[in-house]
Amino acid sequence: MNPFRRIYAFFHKNLLTKTMAIGIILALMGTTCLVRLADIQLVNGKSMAQAAAQSRTTSVTLKARRGKILDTNGAILAQSVERYTIIGNPEQAQAFVPTTCTKQTGDNCHQINGKPVGVTGAAAVARLVAPVLGMDATELGAMLSISGQYVVLKKDVTPAVKRKISKLNLGGIVYAELSNERLYSNGSLMGSLLGGVNSDGKGVAGVEQMENRTLTGQDGYQVYQQGNSGVEIPGTMTESKEAVNGSDVTLTIDRDVQWYAEKVLHDSESKYQAAWGIAMVQDVRSGDILALADSDTVEAGSDQAKMGASRAVSETFEPGSIGKVLAMSGMLQLGLHKIDDKFTVPDTVTADGQSYKDAETHGAEHWTLAGILQQSSNVGMILAGDKMTNEQRYDFIRKFGVGQDTGLNLPGESEGVLYPADSWDARTRNTVLFGQGYTVNVMQLTNAVAVIANKGVRKPQRIIKSITDADGHVEEQKPKSEATRVIDESVASQILNAMESVSDYYSNFVKVDGYRIAAKSGTAEVAGTDGRLSSIISDYSAIIPADDPRFVITVVLKDPQGSFGGLTAGPVTAQIGEFLMQKYEVPASAPRTDAIPVTW
Structure with missing residues (x-):
């Protein structure tokens, strides 16, 4: 055979073999693909589609x-x-690759x-x-x-x-x-x-x-x-x-009243060089708190605001002579005295082996019980309280809300301290008559004075007025406790009258033109940073107008220059009172004609 023909036959045979091999391979690949496609579409298609959908599924939170x-x-x-x-x-x-524009x-x-x-x-x-x-x-x-x-x-x-x-x-x-x-x-x-x-x-x-x-x-x-x-x-x-x-x-807070209360506190802190100040305004008729202020400057929502309670809520203090209102109310309610009973009051007295004195030196004064409150005589209170038992003293202080939860539920609120009568020593039994030996917060003290303004009834306080849900439904918030009578209306009226005489006594420093005020000042020695009685709490609580009570205002100053509550906290109280009378357009007071004698 021709050599060239043999070479051609060899290559032809091998090419045919290779072609057949490639064909077989392609056929196998096609068959595999068809089998895989059938498996995906007919056998596992649903599960794979579900898996793909699941991988794309996400849950997104809708924030309320x-x-x-x-x-x-x-x-x-x-x-x-x-x-x-x-x-x-x-x-x-x-893995991001930017797309060119x-x-x-x-x-x-x-x-x-x-x-x-x-x-x-x-x-x-x-x-x-x-x-x-x-x-x-x-x-x-x-x-x-x-x-x-x-x-x-x-x-x-x-x-x-x-x-x-x-x-x-x-x-x-x-x-x-x-x-x-x-x-x-x-x-x-x-x-x-x-x-x-x-x-x-x-x-x-x-x-x-x-x-x-x-x-x-x-x-x-x-x-x-x-x-x-x-x-x-x-x-x-x-x-x-x-x-x-x-x-x-x-x-229940009125932003305007709150703003003004904070403003005058800051001003008074500077004027009297006080360490701090607290002020509160309460509506007599409803028990609503219109302002609860302190002199600390703290931004709402700041770390400082998140770390502590308002000083107006957490601070407790001895009320000083404002406490005489509570004790004297008890004396009248028990029938131990009448408001015009006559007393000869020296400036010092010894009782139960303990000596007491008034803030100022004076001779033997002829004061009625109303005069003792006006002159804020510690000695007079001890003389008048001679027949009042420890239990009676304790009960009336507590009935006014001292040492009890206010029901406001404000974080950081302290109930203050009022120890049981059977734990009192010979001195404490007498100091409680003039507001020392127990502590209060400003909410308790203001509501106690409001008892006098509200004809002897202690109303529960309120700071939450209403709740409005997402659908706009408004639910008025009622106090959890009921109003309770503490003293008779006649007793409250007599104490109110005597408190108005207190206000008259301070009228050169504390007044709101056109309006009568019933008030009580307080000054208490308290422990300072040195642990001794080296600090002063000066406070003043006022009912305005006295002839038709609308508001109770309480101001508390720590270590003010001038010390006495009537000379420091008193003028601040009057400033707030003037603002309230203007804001709420309260009618001017009628002249006073029924003052109870304070001397004899």
Whole structure:
């Protein structure tokens, strides 16, 4: 055979073999693909589709908004506003490749000031996002370079910033979660009293803590599938529950009265060089607290506001001679004396082996019981209380609310201290007659004086006026306890009359033109920082107008220059009283014609 023919036959045979081999391989591959396709579509198609859907399914929390805190007239004191937390996905950020902007891409691309991003990965994401968040790109890049799929980039950004983030075409890499920011529009007004919330939005001090359950809403959720951009795929939502916002809390506090009380406290702190001051205003008729102020300057919602209670709530002190109102009311109620009974009062007395003296030296004065209150005589109170047992003294002090929970439930409130009568020593049994040997807070003291203004009845106090739920339903908040009679109306009237004589005594320093005032001053020696009786509490509690009581005002100053409550706390009380008369347009008082004699 021709050599060339043998060579051709060899190659032809081998080519045919190779072709057949390739054909067989292709046939096997085709068969495998068909089998795999049949398996996917006919056998495992449903389960794989479910797995794919599950991988795209996400659950998103719908944040409930915390309720507002408002004053009695509807002025907003605290509210939550729409804010967002910006979240990054580090794993996706590190795999990010920017899309160059062309006519074909339209707006679905990435650029910085019209120029390409220039880098890839976390650095590229950081360059895009940093200007919008006002952050350093290097710092942001480091945050996105960690392992994991979740990192908080920035909290409490505004809706405007959130919209800018959404336009960066970084869905699934950088996105926003709805949150709320707590705002206090009045700065330090009621700062410690309002308190604040922690990073989780939970009230941790003040009214925010006290009403946390009411103010807190219930979060909702949505379950849906999201695409590669992180956006919801239309029609894939399978489950949802709407968020229910928290209820609004309306206080009895009048923002204007609170503001003025805080202002005059700050002024008096400077004028009298006092260590601190407290002021409270209570509506006689309702028991509502219109102002509960102190001189501390604390921004509402600040760390300081979250760490402690308002001084007006937590501070306790001996009431001093204001306590004479309580003891003298008991003497009249028990029938031990009449308000015009006559006493010869020296400036010193010894009782139960203990010596006592009045604040000022004087001779043997001819005072009635009303005069003893007017002149604030400690010696006179001991003489008048001679037949009053320890148990009777204790019972009447307690009936006025001393040593008891006010029912306000304010965080940090102390009940004060009133020891049982059987634990008193020979000195304490007499000092309680003039407001020493027990302690009160300003709420207790103000409500005790309000008993006299309210014809002998002690009404429960209130600082929460109403609750308004997310649907707008308003529920008036009633005190948990009932009003109780402490003394007869006639006794209250006599004490009120005597207190008006006290006010007349201080009229050169404490007055509101056109209005009669019934008041009592107090000055008590208390322990100072050295542990000795080196500090002074000066206080003054006033009922205005005396002829038709509307308000009780109490002011307490620590270590003021001038010491006596009538000369320091008294003028501050009058300032607040004048403001109240003008604000509430209270009619002027009728002239006084029924003064009980104070001397004989």
